[in-house]
Amino acid sequence: MVERSASDAALLASIRERVHATLLVLLIALRPLVWDGDPTQPANLAYLVLAVIAVSVVVIEGWAGSVSSWRWTFSGALFALIVAALIPACVRSPLPMEGGALWLMLAVHLGLAFYLMQALPGRERLAFAALAAGLVGEVLVAHGQRLWVLPGMAAASANGEFAAIETVGGDLAERIANGGVYGTFTLANTFAAYLVLVVPPLLVSAWTRSADRWSRAVVTLAAGLAAWSFVGASSKGAVLAIAIASSMGWVIVRRDRWRWLPLALVAVALSALALRPALWEPMQASTRVRAGYWLGASTLIAERPIAGHGIGAFPTLAPAAMPLWA
Structure with a gap:
């Protein structure tokens, strides 16, 4: 018994x-x-x-x-x-x-x-493998988009097939021309944010714990492909996030005269943008849309700062709150 x-x-x-x-x-x-x-x-x-x-x-x-x-x-x-x-x-x-x-x-x-x-x-290695599998799937989808989907969209845009849904400022055409891969996500920014969140922990786990060489090789290869996808996403926000995080880490870790190097690089970048306005041109449409979102959101917040307008209300109320140029 x-x-x-x-x-x-x-x-x-x-x-x-x-x-x-x-x-x-x-x-x-x-x-x-x-x-x-x-x-x-x-x-x-x-x-x-x-x-x-x-x-x-x-x-x-x-x-x-x-x-x-x-x-x-x-x-x-x-x-x-x-x-x-x-x-x-x-x-x-x-x-x-x-x-x-x-x-x-x-x-x-x-x-x-x-x-x-x-x-x-007790199942950390299994979770590690699952995270890597999800990353590989996303990267494969992104590479397919970069090789076939986006060129097809660019050709359709050139033929005027998107004219009915184009904005006054030509934002859709600009996004197709300068936008990037988005994987299974709706936006390239979301896809890039996913890569920023997933790839570094995977690399750290693969190279600092008792992982076998095949696991390290697979993760490193996936990270390399993910880096190519990250570049293909053309996400300025993700690049800015990495730059800010890296700069903060540098300032915290360093204790020598090079500690404030990120501030010098920021000053150089701002000076270059001020002296060469043409550098802003690829970002103008995207910046205009974001500024419109922010202004519209601030207007709606000012209307109901405590109670709010409700979950999911922004797409419905934003057109009336956003400036006309957005």
Whole structure:
């Protein structure tokens, strides 16, 4: 009887391990691959269902006594309070369904973070492999866009096929001509931000922990391809973020006379832009659109600084709040 109980316990532990391993790989590897900016898309909804299943698994394990204690952080608790505080914003949203979908997505991702905190310890190498797999998938999609999709869009734009949706300032044509790859994301900036967040931790993990040489080779190759994709994304915001982060790190780490080198480089860059206005030309359309967004957002914030206009209200209200030149 005792042997049978031990055998049943071992079988249950094996099943739990396989379930968590499968969920961990799917949740980490698929997150970037199923996101296109619309929370109501079937692929994203399926991912959210998968996340709910994962959270349900650990909750059931806790109810059954299989979890001795929950792992949590103060930052996670603070984010949970913020998500809860956004519930009234769903009610005030001019598009309640979309606002509710965005709020639900935030709540589910909070639950996903909770699940990862419970499931990740002891499975770090598996999570590392899943993160690398997701990166490779994104990079392959991006290279396909760079080789085939973007040239096709440029040809269609040259033939006037996008004339009906072109803006007064020619922003669409400018983005097609100077814009970059975006992977499975809606915007190149989002894709570049993903690369900035994922590639450095992968490289650090591969070269500072006890990873085998094949893992290091694969990650290094993927990082190289990702760097090419990053250049192809043409994301000025991501480049600026890297420059700021690198400069801050340099100033913090260095203690010699070269500590303030980033400030000198910033001064040189600003001087070059002031002396050569032509350097701004590739960024004018993009800068104009962003400035319009910021001014429109500031106008809407000033109208309701406390209560706000509701989740998802900006696309509906922004056209009336943004300046005409944006």
